[in-house]
Amino acid sequence: MPITLRPWHWKVAAAVAALAIVGLLTRGTPGPSRPARTLATTASDRGVYIRSVAATLNDLAGNVDLELQPAQPILTASTSADGKEVRAICIENPNNPDGVVNYLRATDGNANFYSQGVEPGDVVRYYVNLDEESAERGIEQRTAIELRVRRLDSMDPENALIIEGNLSGQVEIPQRIEIWRYSDKRMDAIRSALNRYVARRLPPSGWEPAPDVGALQQIVERANQWIRNQGRAADDAWRPEPLLAELPSELREAKGVAQAIDPENQRNGLLADWEGRLLAQAVWTRDIAQWARGSAATDAEVAAALFDWTVRNIQLDAARELFETIHHPWQVLIYGHGSADHRAWVFLELCRQQGIDAVLLQPQAAADAPPPLLVGVLAADELLLFDPKLGLPLPGPDGGPASLAEAAADDALLRQLDLEGQPYPLRAAQLQEVEPLAVASPLQLARRSRLIEQALEGEEFVKLAVDLRPLAERLAKHPQVQPLKLWPGAFQAIADEHSIGIDARRRAASQFAPFAERPLLWKARVLHFQGNKGVRAEERNDPLAEPREGHVEALKLYQAREVRPSDDALDKLELEKRMTYAAGKAAASYWLGLLSYDRGKYDIAASWLGDRTLDRASQGRWAHGARYNLARAYEALGNFEEAVKLLRSDPADAPQRHGNLVRARRLEQAATPPAAAGG
Numbered sequence: 001m002p003i004t005l006r007p008w009h010w011k012v013a014a015a016v017a018a019l020a021i022v023g024l025l026t027r028g029t030p031g032p033s034r035p036a037r038t039l040a041t042t043a044s045d046r047g048v049y050i051r052s053v054a055a056t057l058n059d060l061a062g063n064v065d066l067e068l069q070p071a072q073p074i075l076t077a078s079t080s081a082d083g084k085e086v087r088a089i090c091i092e093n094p095n096n097p098d099g100v101v102n103y104l105r106a107t108d109g110n111a112n113f114y115s116q117g118v119e120p121g122d123v124v125r126y127y128v129n130l131d132e133e134s135a136e137r138g139i140e141q142r143t144a145i146e147l148r149v150r151r152l153d154s155m156d157p158e159n160a161l162i163i164e165g166n167l168s169g170q171v172e173i174p175q176r177i178e179i180w181r182y183s184d185k186r187m188d189a190i191r192s193a194l195n196r197y198v199a200r201r202l203p204p205s206g207w208e209p210a211p212d213v214g215a216l217q218q219i220v221e222r223a224n225q226w227i228r229n230q231g232r233a234a235d236d237a238w239r240p241e242p243l244l245a246e247l248p249s250e251l252r253e254a255k256g257v258a259q260a261i262d263p264e265n266q267r268n269g270l271l272a273d274w275e276g277r278l279l280a281q282a283v284w285t286r287d288i289a290q291w292a293r294g295s296a297a298t299d300a301e302v303a304a305a306l307f308d309w310t311v312r313n314i315q316l317d318a319a320r321e322l323f324e325t326i327h328h329p330w331q332v333l334i335y336g337h338g339s340a341d342h343r344a345w346v347f348l349e350l351c352r353q354q355g356i357d358a359v360l361l362q363p364q365a366a367a368d369a370p371p372p373l374l375v376g377v378l379a380a381d382e383l384l385l386f387d388p389k390l391g392l393p394l395p396g397p398d399g400g401p402a403s404l405a406e407a408a409a410d411d412a413l414l415r416q417l418d419l420e421g422q423p424y425p426l427r428a429a430q431l432q433e434v435e436p437l438a439v440a441s442p443l444q445l446a447r448r449s450r451l452i453e454q455a456l457e458g459e460e461f462v463k464l465a466v467d468l469r470p471l472a473e474r475l476a477k478h479p480q481v482q483p484l485k486l487w488p489g490a491f492q493a494i495a496d497e498h499s500i501g502i503d504a505r506r507r508a509a510s511q512f513a514p515f516a517e518r519p520l521l522w523k524a525r526v527l528h529f530q531g532n533k534g535v536r537a538e539e540r541n542d543p544l545a546e547p548r549e550g551h552v553e554a555l556k557l558y559q560a561r562e563v564r565p566s567d568d569a570l571d572k573l574e575l576e577k578r579m580t581y582a583a584g585k586a587a588a589s590y591w592l593g594l595l596s597y598d599r600g601k602y603d604i605a606a607s608w609l610g611d612r613t614l615d616r617a618s619q620g621r622w623a624h625g626a627r628y629n630l631a632r633a634y635e636a637l638g639n640f641e642e643a644v645k646l647l648r649s650d651p652a653d654a655p656q657r658h659g660n661l662v663r664a665r666r667l668e669q670a671a672t673p674p675a676a677a678g679g
Contacts, residue, residue: 049222049223049225049226049229050222050223050226050452050455050456052218052222053219053222053223053226053452054455054456054460055460056215056218056219057219057279057280057283057460057462058283058459058460060212060215060280060283060284060526060530061523061526061527061530061550061553063212063214063215064211064212064215064519064522064523064526065186065211065212065214065519066211066519066520066523067186071123071180071181071182071187072180072181072182073178073179073180074116074117074118074122074179074180074181075111075112075113075116075118075177075178075179076178076179079116080110080111080112081109081110081111081112082108082110084108084110085176086106086108086110086111086176086177086178087106087107087108087174087175087176087177088104088105088106088107088111088126088174088175088177089104089105089107089170089171089172089173089174089175090102090103090104090105090126090163090167090170090171091103091105091170091171091172092170093162095153095155100166101166101167101168101169101170101171102150102162102163102164102165102166102167103153103160103162104124104126104147104160104161104162104163104177105153105156105159105160106159106160106177107174108174109159111158111159112158113152113157113158113159113160113161113179114152114157114158115158116179118149118152118161118179119149119181120149120150120151121148121149121181122148122149122179122180122181123146123147123148123149123179123180123181123182124146124147124148124149124161124163124177124178124179125144125145125146125177125178125179125180126144126145126146126147126171126175126176126177127144127175127176127177128145128171128175144178144576146191146195147163147164147165148163148164148165149161149162149163149164149179150162150163150164187517189209190209190516190517193207193208193209194209194509194512194513194516195509197505197508197509198502198505198506198509199502201498201500201502201505203273203274204256204497204498204500205256205272205274205327205494205497205498206272206273206274206275206276206277208277208512208515208516209512209516210277210515210516210522211515211516211519211522211523212280212522212526216276216277216279216280217273217276219276219279220271220272220273220275220276223271223279223448223452224270224271226452226455227270227271227448227451227452228270230451232267232268238267238447238450240263240266240267240445241266241440241445241468241486243438243468243484243485243486244261244266244445244486246485246486247261247486247488247491248488251488251491251492251495252491254491254494254495254498255495255498255499256494256495256497256498257442257491257494257495260442260443260491260494261442261445261491265446266442266445266446266447267446267447268447269446269448270448271443271448275443277328277330278328278330278441278443279452279462279464280330281328281329281330281333281349282349282353282462282463282464283462284330284333284526284529285329285333285346285349285350285352285353286353286462286463287529287530287531287533287550288309288333288350288529288531289306289350289351289353289354290353290354290531291531291532291598292305292306292309292350292598293305293306293354298379298380299354299356299377299378299379299380300377300379300380300382300384300400300401302351302354302356303351303356303358303377303379303384303386303401304393304400304401306347306350306351306354307347307375307386307388307393309350309598310343310346310347310350310388311343311388311391311392312594312597312628312629312632313333313336313594314332314333314336314337314338314342314343314346315336315337315338315622315624315625315628316338316339316340316343316389316391316624316655316656317337317338317339317655318653318654318655321504321507322337323337323338323339323342324496324500324504325500325504325505325507325508325511326338326339326342327493327494327496327497328441328493329342329345329346329349332345332346333346333525333529334515334522334525335511336587336590336591336594336625337621340372340373340388340389340655341373341388341489343388343389344360344373344375344388344439345439345489345490347375347386347388348360348375348439349439351377352463352466353462353463355463356377356378356379357377357378357470357471357474358375358376358377358378359375359376359378359436359437359438359439359471359475359484360373360374360375360376360436360437360438360439360487361373361374361375361376361383361385361404361434361435361436361437361481362374362434362435362436362437363426363430363431363434364429364430364431364432364433364434365430366425366426366427366430368425369425370425371425371426371430372387372389372390372425372426373388373389374386374387374394374434375387375388376404376434376436377401378471378474378475381477382403382404382405383403383404383405383475383478383481384400384401384402384403384404385401385402385403385404385407386401387659389655389656389659390417390424390656390658390659390662391628391656391659391660391663392417392659392662392663394407394413394414394417395413395416395417396413397410397413404431404434404478404480404481405478405480407428407431408428408431408432408480409428410428411427411428411429413428414426414427414428416662417658417662419658419661419662419665422658424658431480432480433480433482434480434481434482435482435485436475436481436482436483436484436485437484437485437486437487438466438468438471438472438484438485438486438487439487439489439490440466440468440486440487440490441490441491442490442491442494443464444464444465444466445465445466446465449464449465449466450464450465452464453465458537459536459537468484468486471484472484510580513580513583514580514581514583514584514587515584517577517580517581517584518562518563518581518584520557520560520562520563521557521558521563521584521587521588523557524553524554524557524558524560524563524588524591525554525591527550527551527553527554527557528550528551528554528558528591528595529550530548530550531550531551532547532548532549532550532551532552533547533548533550534547534548535547536548551595551598551599554595555592555595555596558588558589558591558592558595559588559592563584563585563588564585564588564589565581565585570582570585583621586613586616586617586620586621586622587622589608589612589613589616590608590609590613590622590625590626592608592612593605593606593607593608593609593612593613593626593629593630593633594609594629596608597629597632597633597636602633602636602637603633603637605629605630605633606630606633606634606637609626609629609630609633610626610630613626614626614627614630624650624654624655624656627646627647627649627650628646628647628656628660630646631643631644631646631647631660631663634646635667640667640668640670640671641671643664643667644664644667644668644671647660647661647663647664647667648660648661648664
């Protein structure tokens with residue numbers, strides 16, 4: 001079949017070719033300083049880099065590396081000489097005693113290392129418990145540690161081998177071993193990256209071996225080359241954000257934060273390796289906001305639609321250990337979990353991509369209970385209020401979201417959120433004076449973000465930079481609002497990444513493993529975020545051009561056998577892999593329900609959320625979200641009775657229980673005829 005090259009193919013190909021030519025022309029021609037990172041470019045060449053960055057950012061799903069094969073067993077109980085477990089000790093090499101504990105010897109004569117084809121580079125899974133000292137030396141303390149084979153023992157190749165590195169002490173009691181082989185370098189690199197992060201917290205940011213990490217590295221490299229070509233800041237309009245100086249001193253000086261907000265880094269710094277993911281995050285939120293807004297026309301309607309999407313797609317977690325591994329909005333989106341603060345952050349980023357100003361609002365404290373952290377959305381001349389923990393806007397007099405002025409003037413509006421014996425923890429008096437908190441990361445405040453943003457146009461445009469001055473001016477028009485401050489949360493997230501403990505790192509690695517080992521699941525998520533788009537602008541004159549059906553493709557991938565294997569297939573896997581794959585399958589089932597809802601297929605959504613998620617694990621990881629979203633599906637189908645029943649079935653510790661009970665009451669009132677309600 002002949003291959004048809006479309007206009008955008010030529011555009012990208014030309015950019016790549018130009019990059020290659022520039023690289024060839026400058027190879028071996030050192031500049032006056034840092035020659036390895038200097039390219040001689042002309043003015044016409046400079047645009048090549050930013051065009052390449054834009055093209056890759058806008059095709060993140062197409063840059064997911066799917067080449068991955070799982071580890072294969074070489075020696076287990078089923079392949080040993082006698083069909084029994086292979087046990088081994090690990091001691092000092094008796095043939096060359098040098099104090100290094102790296103000699104692994106099978107004790108039962110059933111290993112047959114040489115006959116089984118064990119090779120250097122294979123991985124020994126050694127089921128021993130290590131002490132704390134070993135863990136501190138970089139060996140993960142777990143049920144099975146992984147040790148790499150250096151070579152077989154030449155004196156006894158069937159029963160003994162030498163491992164890479166060494167243990168901190170001898171293991172003289174035989175323990176079970178298995179030998180596995182990772183069939184390609186990528187799987188090896190994935191496991192190495194996860195183990196390195198768990199053991200040593202390296203790198204603290206951007207440690208995730210995502211299937212698109214190669215594309216992001218390319219984005220960072222080319223964006224940095226383009227930024228270098230722009231020259232250092234002189235007297236342009238960019239100025240450092242003065243509110244950075246008002247952050248708490250201990251936060252400004254925290255590891256990771258100090259470098260990020262350093263004035264010189266803010267002005268002339270390049271993208272750090274991990275900041276490529278934040279560029280992708282901006283593209284994700286841009287795309288989500290574009291399709292999640294639906295048919296909304298006004299800023300108030302758009303904000304309400306984006307808030308509703310956020311509440312449905314980000315499940316609240318009550319226990320800190322469930323969300324302390326999440327630090328940035330992209331993680332909140334990819335996992336679909338988070339705290340109320342995480343929900344607020346995602347909602348704000350979605351609004352930002354639609355050109356809608358929004359801030360966090362901290363009401364005045366009360367003696368009886370801490371007030372909720374609200375999101376205030378500037379729509380026209382009003383500041384509309386949303387509660388991310390409640391999962392509802394604050395009710396206004398006309399049925400829509402209340403404005404700050406309305407809620408501050410009429411406590412009866414807030415009392416609509418009271419439940420019997422459970423008052424909503426906010427009164428109008430607490431809204432007479434609120435503290436506004438601007439949400440912005442160090443990267444969004446840096447000059448490099450503004451430079452890249454200004455170079456993007458058309459459908460490639462994405463909001464990367466944040467200027468707080470216009471926002472402060474708009475907020476100043478509201479008498480209840482105090483002077484603007486920066487929200488510390490975006491900076492605390494960086495500090496937390498640099499101090500997260502080993503137990504939380506283990507949970508983080510386990511949480512990410514389904515995406516690393518099942519790259520189709522990652523691609524499905526990216527396509528889910530991308531949504532359906534029309535034909536590319538440069539292809540519109542091509543009669544063969546096709547629209548990009550991101551949601552259709554995501555539905556297919558979520559249901560792929562590699563993502564949702566059968567229960568029988570899962571049962572045949574070893575425990576660790578079975579748990580990883582089962583977690584990916586459960587998540588895919590849940591996300592199929594959410595995506596079906598967004599496509600208006602409410603009956604299909606109910607099936608995925610009910611039969612395939614809630615009925616299979618009523619106390620599982622997705623139970624709270626499945627219960628709420630199943631109720632929303634029934635509500636959309638007009639089955640208010642079932643919706644109310646589900647909303648009221650929340651356990652007492654469910655983090656969104658209060659809001660769900662308020663919603664149930666409203667549905668019940670809506671389903672009750674006026675005469676019956678009056679009688």
